Amino acid sequence: MNDEKPVLIVGGGIAGLCAAIALCRQGFEVELVEIRPTWNIPGVGIIQQSNVVREMARLGVLDAYLRAGFAFDDVALYDERGVQTVRMPGRRLAGPDYPANIGISRQALHRVLYEAATGLGARIRLGATVAECDERDDGVNVHFTDGIRANYALVIGADGIYSKIRGLLFQDRYQPVYTGQAVWRYNFPRRAEIDHLAVFSGPRGNAGLVPISEDLMYLFLTSCEGPGPHIDKSRLTVQMRDHLGEFGGVVGELADQITDNSKVVCRPLETVFVDENWFRGRLVLIGDAAHATTPHLGQGAGMAIEDAIVLSEELAGDGSLNTRLERFMARRFERCRFISEGSVLAGEREMAGDRSFDRAALTTRMQLVTAQPI
Structure with a gap:
């Protein structure tokens, strides 16, 4: 690797911006x-658990991050009637003065990361992505879709589940797989009692409430959609309310307030896991480009953020580029596999209506695994 040449990051989402920082x-x-011509950030909110809080501290953005979101410690599980069954205190991995978890809007998180990346000198260009890569001994010649050509020491594919860079590396070997579920999200004024992550187990899906500011919380819901997602965009509110019909308690009370189609965020759940090295030569994948999973363990973004930090550490180390990337893989592969497989398992058990599945035990194991140093 020629460390005097710039590194190219493809994709300006969570993984890409964290890698830039x-x-x-x-x-x-x-x-x-x-590739997007403007920063039109999709989505509602996101849960960031204790390992992410720790990594945000390592990125140097924790204070801005805390100001932009809602800090909390506990995670509680409820049945479909709204009766609490388990409450799990979080672990303050960033230190005793910092919270275990944060809920934050995706727009607010993007602002924090973008301002940090550009403040540190990262050069960001919108409306373009990679068209072709020509790897040579002295670097990678990149031809962009906007006609610009440049040479880089390394190309990092942080371009999501439909990654163009993954296609350049592996052709069509790894394609997104639809799981049979969808996830729905909607914002509400925050209720005082929602000062923690509240997860509700239903007969065929889960719902949850996540505080993301003093005044705002969002509801998420996973639903079984069968072999093909049957999502009518003209009836999003009706469909989401129907899925919530099996829940009582606060979730059931909120269903009638879902009235604006334009505020419902719904997407089919798809997964990808690259089951071999995430790099070849001078191209490497991170985040959803390498291991997109479902939200059942709330760790998709967390794994992407960890990828970004570990990759930066290894690239700054000694040895050939191949040696540095091998060390990156050694630190990331099994951890990400565990999150991917555990998340998919939880979704499968939901769709099967398996009341014997111990979600609390899986969540506890996830917390123990992610608490370990990377």
């Missing part, structure tokens, strides 16, 4: 391209 802090010159 981490690499800039390691002294690399960083360019990032994002």
Whole structure:
């Protein structure tokens, strides 16, 4: 690897922006391209658990991150009637003065990461992505979709589940797989009692309430949609309310307030796991491009953030580029596999209506695994 040449990051989501921050802090010159022509950030909110809080501290953005979201410690599980069955205190991995978990809107998280990346000198260009890569001994010649050509020491594919860079590496070997479920999200004014992550187990899906500011919380819901998602965009509110019909308690009370189709965020759940090295030569994948999973353990973004930090650390180390990337894989592969397989398992048990499935035990194991140093 020629450390004097810039590193290219493809994709301006959570993985890409965190990689830009981490690499800039390691002294690399960083360019990032994002295919969207404007920062139209999709989604509602996101849960960031204790391992993510720890990594945000390592990225140097924790204080801004805390100001932008809602900090909390506990996770509680409820049955479909709204009766609490388990309450699990979080572990303050970033230190005793910092919370275990944070709920934050995706727009607020993007602002924090974007401002940090650009403040550290990352150069970001919108409306472009990679068209072709020509790897040579001295770097990677990249031809972009906007006609620009440049040479880089390394290309990082942080371009999501439909990754163009993954296609360049593996052709069509790894394609997104639809799981049979969808996830629905909707914002509400925060209720005072929702000062923690509240997860409700239903007969064929889960719901949850996540505080993301003093005034706002969001509801998420997983639903069984069969072999093909049957989502009518003109009837999103009706469909979401129907799925919530099996829940009582606070979730059931909120169903009638879902009235605006434009505010319902719904997407089919798809997964990808690259079951071999996530790199070849001077191209490497991180985040959803390598291991997109379902939200059942709330760790998809967490694994992407960890990827970004570990990659930056290993690239700043000694040895050939191949040696550095092998070390990256050694630190990331099994951890991400565990999250991917556990998340998919939880979704499968939901769809099967398996009341014997011990979700609390899986969640506890996930917390223990992610609490370990990377």
